[in-house]
Amino acid sequence: MKQEFEMNMIGELYYFLSLQVKQTAEGIFISQSKYAKDLVKRFGLDGKSHARTPMSTSVKISSDLAGKSVDPSLYRSMIGSLLYLTASQPDITFSVGVFACFQANPKQSHLTTVKHIIRETNLVIAGYFDANWAGNADDRKSTSGGCFYVGNNLFILL
Structure with missing residues (x-):
């Protein structure tokens, strides 16, 4: 992209459109608790x-x-x-x-x-996702799925 567009890196993203962003070695965490x-x-x-x-x-x-x-x-x-x-x-x-x-x-x-x-x-939210990329040996299709826990309530993503 740098070849096509003029870009500047001004630092790590912390807050964007009322979303708090925290980047760690374990992953990227997004929250709206301040909002x-x-x-x-x-x-x-x-x-x-x-x-x-x-x-x-x-x-x-x-x-x-x-x-x-x-x-x-x-x-x-x-x-x-x-x-x-x-x-x-x-x-x-x-x-x-x-x-x-x-x-x-x-x-x-x-x-x-x-x-x-x-x-x-x-406000406690936890998300879990998994995928097996091209895991089917016959047709190389992928399987994925995920869910969110909001407090003790489970939300399944289909």
Whole structure:
């Protein structure tokens, strides 16, 4: 690439697009913990108690037509920030997707649950991948697979 483009090496990558990058001999580790903490502060939730799950199992999801309306731009900002956070926290993907559907007419009940998702503290993520390149002796096809653990929750990548 250096032959085609003018390039400068300015040092090791530590932070890029709200992703913290740590390079070690064991591998490259990517985290959004600083982004998640900043998100909690940005929406004024740093003094609130932390949640252990992204969404309460007792929440009844509905459009809540009789509920009190809230500022749609604040709600959209929260949802957009959470959608970006799903890159490193797949455990919140379902909850964020459910409440993203209410962006046109958000109610207080929706905002309360979105704040609950932001306060969710299960930030421990571990990923495991394996591949056997051209491992099949007959057709030389490769087999690969992987999974993520978010806390104690397993996410399998197919």
